[in-house]
Amino acid sequence: MAATAMFVEVLVVGIGFLSALGILTAAVAGPGDSRRLAPAAGTPLAAGAALAFAYALGILIDRAADAALTPVRRRLRTQSFPTSAAYAQARLRLGEIPVLAARADYARSRLRICRGWMFNSILLTLATDLALGRYPVEHRHLLLVMVTILGALATAGFYLSWHTITATGYRKLAAQTTSAVMPTVPSQTPAPAPAPQAP
Template sequence: MAATAMFVEVLVVGIGSLAALTVFLVSLAGVKNASRLAPLAESTVIAGLALAFAYALGILVDRAADSVLTSKRRQLRARYFVSSITYAEARRAISSNPDLVARADYARSRMRICRGWVFNSLFLFIVIDFAIMRFPLEGRILMVSATTAIGALLVLGFYVAWRNITLTSYKKLALQAQPMVPHLFPQQVAPVTRAESEGSAL
């Protein structure tokens, strides 16, 4: 089940990245070339290759997004764990509880999707703006303005979602592990709120 969930979440990220790349390449090709290439989209072989490439692209974007946000993620983790060793001990402490592990996997899945779509949203609105400027469309300024505004809101929204899920998950992990390994938490972790209780440990 965990492997299937990881496949799906990487594919969700990869499809968005592939869409951005496709819009960019079509924009470069121009109107005439794009119309000539359109029939290829109906090919089963091309569809299969696109799916495989989307998965590979999803892995690439996921790793890139993780690298960019590593510093911020460590800052969030430091609010509840004094070191990487403490964090690893806490994860081991809950590993024997299938329910907590399942909740943690679900939280990580949501976190990865939001993290990947922070960058997908950025890529998409940039290439859509580029496409609008490349093709003979009316009201370009309005369309570019609207696309940029929507894109900026999506980037911000996915980032805030990623941050909130990540922070709540660390807090939940600290709360869950504290009774099992109290020596790791010399200070009492603040009680989790009802809204945060829907999150889970990373």
């Protein structure tokens, strides 16, 4: 189940990146070449190749996004775990609690999609702006402004979502694993006082 979820996450990110590449290619090619290439792009063979390529691109973007956000991620982690060893021990303890581990997996799924689409939003915005500049469209300046603003808002929204999910995940992991290993002290009744001995 986890492998299937990860496949879908990578594919979702990859399809967005491939769409941005398609728009960018159309913008560079121009209206004339794009019309000539359109029939070949609509074949089943091209669709299958695009799906496989999207998955490969999803892996690439996921790794690139993770590497770019590593300094921020480490800074957020140190707010809940002073050392890498403490974080590793907490992850091991979390694996022993299936319910909490499933919730953590779901949070990581949303995290990967947010960080991947943060980069997708940047590329989609740039590619669409370039395409609007190359193709004859009405209200070009208005569309350029709208696309740029929406792209910036989407990028900021995905980053803030990633930041919030990451920080909350570390805080929950610290709290859950700490409470999971706290020893439970049973309530004890006071022992009766020893009976006085006869002189």
